[in-house]
Amino acid sequence: MTEARPLTAIPTTPATEQLVLPIEDFLSRPSTPGIVRSRRVFANRDMRMSGITWVGFDMDYTLAIYDQPQMDRLSIDATVDKLVRRGYPHFIVDIPQEVDFAVRGLLIDKRFGHILKMDRYKHVSKGYHGFRQLTKDELRGLYHAKKLRPATPRYHWIDTLYALSEASLYAALVDALEKRGQAVDYAKLFTDIRECIDEAHRDGTILDAVVSDLPRFVHRDPDLALTLHKLRSAGKKLFLLTNSRWPYTEKMMTYLLGGAMVEYPSWRNYFDIVVVAATKPAFFQERRPLLERIVSERDEKVRPATFPLERGKVYEGGNLHDFERALGVSGDQVLYVGDHIYGDILRSKKESVWRTAMIIQELETEVHAHQACADDFEQTLHLEDTREHLEDDLRFYQARYKELSRLIDAKPTGNGARLTELEAERGRVKRSVERVRGLLRAAESELSVLERRIDSRFHPFWGSLLKEGTEESSFGAQVEEYACVYTSRVSNFLAYSPQQHFRGARDVMAHEQGG
Known part of the structure; x- marks a missing residue:
């Protein structure tokens, strides 16, 4: 064993002594592989995992990483079928679909049928009408003369991966209908698309197809179980808080975690509390009652939950106030991991002091493109x-x-x-x-x-998803403001200590840059 070199002191005033670390020795060591950049956890602000007692997870697009092109095709096909039944011309079944057209953070202008991208200051810098890119003069004439107000009925945000198919189908239909000389009521068209895709989810058209072929639609992450186990082994308590209902949650979580580790007979053993049908963001804003779902082979029913909440039981609904009381900790000891900038991240940050981690499935592609x-x-x-x-x-x-x-x-x-x-x-x-x-x-x-x-x-x-020109995009600005940390998938936490101190980058103002 090599003897450790002593630290040497530089003579200074008697009151203080400055130690000199052997930095040259440290820098001369061969570099280690480290964590691949696309799989890192990035911090917007300091967060000490040592201070986190509870870690909560959303399910869809967080624990369950969907194959986006497959999901978009499924959603578009189901929606088009219902639109035809409502009286739309049958030729829309065969129009070309650009399933890679949309990204998160877009804004649909239902008055003019445009799809827009903005920077953090709500300045519209890109836009499409159908698949035709709007010129700078068109954008300037419509959106630069007065302040854009996205929070009005005229506009609709595309802020989830679930909603990408809506924007892609909207652009395709505007494009196809107008090329055939048909007049288009842009607001009604978008409302019909929204209603049809929601109906396809409610009646099981989409969810039944996913459940019947989970390997086709969902990537099963082999490191997910190890990640949850590592957090539990470090003394963290885990909860699942999802908007999905119990039957779908049971099938999905069994697919993701069932049989992954012998220490856990069921996926429910990974979690101390399981809450389904949470109806976020209302969960963070309203006082809906928390119910206990009685699950048995013969029957399923619900009854008011009793406190304290018990491991192994399944709960439904609820609200932030009662849930924090059940956890028995103050808000900043809770880390919630989700994918939805509004329902999971923005609302939890605005209505509570929970720490937040955002899963951005597109981040790996974003990082690779940045490096290229x-x-x-x-x-x-x-x-x-x-x-x-x-x-x-x-x-x-x-x-x-x-x-x-x-x-x-x-x-x-x-x-x-x-x-x-x-x-x-x-x-x-x-x-x-x-x-x-x-x-x-x-x-x-x-x-x-x-x-x-x-x-x-x-x-x-x-x-770029997160940038627009030299500024952050509107989506990137929300990620920076409301997500304490962000990463591409939950299993990226496996490479870090459960006591990790994530440090945010130093803010630099314009006058501090350059020489």
Whole structure:
């Protein structure tokens, strides 16, 4: 065994001594693989897992990671079938569908039939009508003259993976109906789509298809059980809080966790409390009663829950106030893990002090695209720096041109040579202005090419999920504001200690950047 090297002290004042760590030795060690970036847990703000007593989980799109293209095709087919039954023309069954068209964070304008993407300041920067991209002039004329108010009946947010099929189908139908010369009531069309897809969920058209072929629609994560076991082994208590009803929850959770570890005879053994049909976000806002679901082979019924809540039982409904009382801990000792920016993350953060972890299934693709754009990002920064210097030069030459013009207009008397000299210099300055403007146009043009190329690497229609131009997208801003940490899947926590201190990045303001 190598003897540890002692820390050496630098002589200072008697009151303080500064220790020098052997940093050079540390840096000289061979690097370790670490955690692949696409599977990391990213922190928006500091969170100490050592202070977390309870960890709660949503089920759909959180513990259960769905195959998105398969789910979108299923949802679209079921919705189109119901639209035809409502009287829509039969040809819509055969129109091309772009199942990869939509991303989360989009806004549907039901007045004009547009689908929009905004940055964090509600500035509309991209938009489509059907599958035709709106021009900058169209966007400016409709959305830049006055403040956009998304929280009105005119607009509808697409903020869940579940809702992507609605936006894709809406764009396809607007496109197909208008190409056939049919007048489209954009608001009614979207309402009909929403009602039909909700009906397809209620009557079992979609859920029955999923349950009948779970391997087709759901990815079974082999590390999920180990992740939950690791948290339990560290003394954390776990709860499941899902909007899904009991029959679907039972089948899905059995598929995800059943038989995964011999220590757990049933998936219910992983959790200390199980709550189904929670109706989030109402769970965080209203005072609905908590019920106990009596599950037996012969019958199922519900009755008012009694406290304390018991491990092994199944509960239904409920509300934040009663649930926190049942947990017996203060809010910041609870970490809730979910995928829905509004129902799981935003509302729990606004109505409680629960810590929040958001599962962003698209994050792995987002990280890979970001890494693939490394050279383009570097070139973009270089061009932006060049542009800033050129703008400084332009301001200097324009100010000098105005100064020279004032001197020439004053017509200095008795000194023709001086006037000729001033006019010659003004000519040189004017040429410099034109040269710098040309360089600026070239830099702007190259930046536009880079931005389009970067966007296409993230998503062919909308670019990055979490960014829009140089700003965060409206979706990215919500993730930053309401999610304490975020990651692509629950099992990513397996690589971290259950006592991990997640540290948020240092905020940097504009005046602190650069040299």
